[in-house]
Structures are given as structure tokens and as C-alpha cells.
Amino acid sequence: MKQLTLFWHRRDLRISDNAGLFKALKNGTNVQPVFIFDTQILKHLPKGDQRVLFIHQTVSELAAAYQQIGVSLWVFHGNPLELIPALVKEHQIQHVFCNRDYEPEAIARDKAVYEKLKELNCTFSGSKDQVIFEKEEVVKPDGNPYSVYTPYMKRWKENLTDFHLKAYPVEKYAGNFHQDEKAKKPIPSLAAMGFSEVQTQDFPSVQIPSSIISNYQNTRDIPAINGTTRLSVHLRFGTISIRELVKASLSNEKFLNELIWRDFYQMILYWYPNTIHNAFKSEYDRIEWEFDEHLFQAWCEGKTGYPLVDAGMRELNETGHMHNRVRMVVASFLCKHLLHDWRLGERYFAEKLLDFELASNVGGWQWAAGCGVDAAPYFRVFNPTSQQEKFDPKFEYIKKWVPEFGSDTYPEPVVEHKWARERILERYKRALKPTSE
DNA sequence: TTTTGAGTTGTTCGA
DNA sequence: GTCGAACAACTCAAA
Numbered sequence: 113m114k115q116l117t118l119f120w121h122r123r124d125l126r127i128s129d130n131a132g133l134f135k136a137l138k139n140g141t142n143v144q145p146v147f148i149f150d151t152q153i154l155k156h157l158p159k160g161d162q163r164v165l166f167i168h169q170t171v172s173e174l175a176a177a178y179q180q181i182g183v184s185l186w187v188f189h190g191n192p193l194e195l196i197p198a199l200v201k202e203h204q205i206q207h208v209f210c211n212r213d214y215e216p217e218a219i220a221r222d223k224a225v226y227e228k229l230k231e232l233n234c235t236f237s238g239s240k241d242q243v244i245f246e247k248e249e250v251v252k253p254d255g256n257p258y259s260v261y262t263p264y265m266k267r268w269k270e271n272l273t274d275f276h277l278k279a280y281p282v283e284k285y286a287g288n289f290h291q292d293e294k295a296k297k298p299i300p301s302l303a304a305m306g307f308s309e310v311q312t313q314d315f316p317s318v319q320i321p322s323s324i325i326s327n328y329q330n331t332r333d334i335p336a337i338n339g340t341t342r343l344s345v346h347l348r349f350g351t352i353s354i355r356e357l358v359k360a361s362l363s364n365e366k367f368l369n370e371l372i373w374r375d376f377y378q379m380i381l382y383w384y385p386n387t388i389h390n391a392f393k394s395e396y397d398r399i400e401w402e403f404d405e406h407l408f409q410a411w412c413e414g415k416t417g418y419p420l421v422d423a424g425m426r427e428l429n430e431t432g433h434m435h436n437r438v439r440m441v442v443a444s445f446l447c448k449h450l451l452h453d454w455r456l457g458e459r460y461f462a463e464k465l466l467d468f469e470l471a472s473n474v475g476g477w478q479w480a481a482g483c484g485v486d487a488a489p490y491f492r493v494f495n496p497t498s499q500q501e502k503f504d505p506k507f508e509y510i511k512k513w514v515p516e517f518g519s520d521t522y523p524e525p526v527v528e529h530k531w532a533r534e535r536i537l538e539r540y541k542r543a544l545k546p547t548s549e
Numbered sequence: 550t551t552t553t554g555a556g557t558t559g560t561t562c563g564a
Numbered sequence: 565g566t567c568g569a570a571c572a573a574c575t576c577a578a579a
Binding site: 551552553554555556559560561562563564 | 566567569570571575577579
Binding site for chain 2: 260261262263332333369373436437440444479486488489491492493494495498499533
């Protein structure tokens with residue numbers, strides 16, 4: 113039996129410019145790619161989850177791309193903690209390669225896999241693939257992490273060289289793949305894994321829209337305009353290479369800065385994993401949040417009586433996407449107008465967003481609530497009406513998602529703006545004053 | 550060590 | 565209608 117080298121695809125569902133795959137091919141022969149539908153993750157997801165559908169479609173495309181070069185992608189449904197060691201035993205594998213994932217649960221899983229493989233005398237090595245700079249690569253001169261974006265961003269740009277953007281030429285070592293026609297295995301169907309195949313809309317294209325990037329600073333804040341690239345889902349699942357995208361973004365500083373925010377939040381999650389549950393600025397955890405089932409429902413369903421908020425929530429519920437400007441508005445509204453805990457909103461987004469990324473989601477919500485790294489000062493309370501006047505003055509976006517807006521059936525505002533603003537300023541002030549304890 | 554300048558995306562108020 | 569200042573100081577980063 114041929115001795116195999118394993119490459120484990122996770123959130124890097126592409127062949128070209130794949131750092132870990134390149135390393136596997138360069139270091140070993142008979143490289144066998146594998147993907148696992150992880151039951152530990154899937155068990156929490158609803159039957160119609162569009163992300164599972166996206167992954168399934170993408171894995172099918174990946175398998176087809178492998179097939180064109182005579183390689184068979186092995187796709188399993190199960191627990192990687194059992195499957196990977198089982199494969200290692202079965203095929204006398206000595207090396208398993210993958211790309212690093214920085215979420216705490218992924219880190220724990222990978223550590224457990226590493227321990228199991230070690231017992232089997234098999235190495236397990238990860239590569240940096242999903243960010244340009246990770247961990248300690250962009251830190252202050254004293255070695256500590258940045259907690260303010262702008263100096264991080266400047267250092268990030270100073271550190272960037274052509275080397276960081278160079279594509280990994282996987283094709284060069286394509287001869288090192290395991291080529292074995294007999295090894296073909298079918299991909300488990302969605303139904304077999306307990307999911308339905310109903311698709312609510314077409315997924316965004318993976319093509320880089322250069323015209324959107326070049327005009328990004330002018331159109332990115334107008335939700336009625338197609339002014340954002342919609343590439344976030346592809347970054348999430350690695351169907352696009354971050355190096356390729358950064359290369360295409362060097363000409364537009366605003367857009368590049370957004371990609372740097374992504375590295376920034378990933379870095380923050382790595383250094384401060386407890387920010388998933390706790391405010392980065394711990395004194396903000398003293399805030400007394402309200403909870404009202406009906407108000408929270410109104411927010412979730414897009415029935416707050418503030419049309420920009422409602423349009424955003426309905427876009428999210430119907431498509432799994434929400435325009436970035438509107439994400440800030442709805443998040444601010446939940447935390448500051450309704451005084452609901454940012455964690456509730458973060459979890460709701462986590463359930464609904466196709467492009468859900470833990471680091472960015474937690475970072476964004478903490479930013480909106482005022483408690484995160486480099487967050488908006490708490491007294492900056494977005495006014496949902498002036499946001500609408502500025503960014504959707506003709507109600508174009510609103511009418512698309514809230515067709516009954518303007519008619520009798522559209523609800524009255526659930527809270528009055530001026531009153532809500534004064535309440536939140538008072539509540540935050542009380543929590544943040546040490547004397548109030 | 551101390552000092553200095555600066556800090557994603559806003560709003561409101563009053564002149 | 566337009567403009568600048570206040571909002572609240574505070575902490576961070578770097579010299």
C-alpha cells in the first residue's frame with residue numbers, strides 16, 4: 113500500500129494559492145486531500161442552514177476541480193478527532209497538513225488532533241493562509257498586541273512586502289498528489305447529513321469586482337447601491353485567497369483598510385479569546401441591560417418602526433446578508449436604543465449571516481456597544497432617522513425590504529429616539545463611574 | 550519616564 | 565441652512 117500524506121481542507125476550500133496545501137505537496141508525495149463535514153459543528157445548525165449548503169456546493173466544486181487533475185477529494189461526515197487518526201492508521205500516514213484556524217474551538221480541536229497523531233508518530237502542521245499577518249507578526253515594538261486600529265494598520269502596511277502577497281504555486285508540485293482512480297469516494301449528500309437543499313438565493317460570485325473596489329469609498333455606504341464586493345463569504349470559507357484579494361486592493365486604501373480590520377480582529381481574538389463572552393473593556397460588563405421579549409422579537413423580525421433598522425434585519429433574515437452600513441445601525445439600535453446586551457445581537461448575527469466570522473462579528477458588536485477594542489465612544493448614539501436620511505434618502509433600500517413602509521400596516525417606532533438616547537447615556541454613565549458600584 | 554498627539558464609520562446644540 | 569464645538573475624558577502608542 114502506498115504511503116500517503118494527508119492535507120485537511122477546512123476553511124480553505126480552494127486549490128490554488130493555498131499555503132498549507134503547497135507545503136504538503138512540497139514536503140511529501142502522494143498527498144491526499146480530505147474534507148470533513150464536522151458533526152461537532154453541524155449538530156448546532158438548523159436543517160436549512162445556507163452556510164452548510166454553500167459549503168456543500170463548494171466542496172462539490174472543489175472535488176470537481178481536483179478530478180480535473182486526476183485527484184480524488186475524500187469527503188467524510190463525522191468527528192475529525194476520530195476520522196483523522198483513523199485515516200492515519202489505515203494509510204500509515206506520517207504527516208498531516210492543514211491551514212491554521214484561530215477560533216478558540218478550532219484551536220482546541222487542532223490541539224486534540226495533534227496529541228492523537230503524536231501517539232501515532234504522525235506530525236500535524238498548520239500554515240498561515242487565511243490572514244496576511246497573524247499572532248505576533250504585527251505587534252508593538254515591546255511585543256504586546258495593538259488595541260488601537262490605526263497604529264496597527266500603519267504597522268501592518270509597513271511590514272507588508274511582495275513576499276507576503278506571493279501566491280503559493282501549488283501547480284508546480286501537482287505531480288505530488290495522490291493519483292488513484294480506485295480511491296474515488298462519493299460526497300455525502302445534504303439529506304444524508306440531515307440538511308435540506310432549499311436555496312433562498314444565489315450565492316455571491318467569487319470574482320473580484322475591480323470596478324467596485326476602485327469606487328469603494330464613494331459607494332460603500334449606500335445600501336441601495338451595489339457598492340460592496342460581497343466577497344466576505346468567500347473569505348470566510350477560503351474560496352478566495354486573501355493574498356490575491358489584497359493584491360487587487362492595493363490601489364484603494366479604504367478597501368484595503370477593511371481587509372486590515374479583518375486581520376486586526378483575528379489578531380485580537382487570538383490574544384483575547386475571552387472577548388467572545390466578555391467586554392474587552394471590562395467595566396462595560398457592569399452595564400445593566402434590559403431584556404424584553406417583544407422588543408427583541410421586533411428587532412429580530414424587522415418591526416421596530418425605524419425603517420432602516422427594519423430593512424436591514426429583513427435583508428438579513430431573507431438573504432443571510434446585510435449591508436455593512438446597516439449592520440452598524442441595527443447593532444447600535446439594539447444596544448443603545450433598546451438597551452439589549454450586545455451578546456444577544458452577536459448570537460443572532462451568528463445564526464443568520466452567511467459570511468459569519470466569529471472574530472469580526474464579536475469585534476463589530478463590541479465596537480457598536482462601545483465596549484470593544486477601539487470602539488465608538490458610548491455617547492455616539494446613531495440616530496436611525498438621520499442615518500436613513502444620509503444613506504438611503506430616497507428610501508430605495510428600505511422599500512426593497514420593507515414594502516409596507518408608508519402604509520397603515522407599518523408599525524410605530526417601538527421607542528422614541530430622544531428618550532432612548534438619554535436613557536442609554538444615563539445608564540452607561542452610571543455603569544462606567546466607579547462610584548456607582 | 551514623561552510627554553505629546555491622536556483616536557473607523559456621529560449627533561446635537563447653539564450661534 | 566451652515567458651522568464649529570461639545571460630548572468625557574481616557575488610554576494608547578510612540579518619541
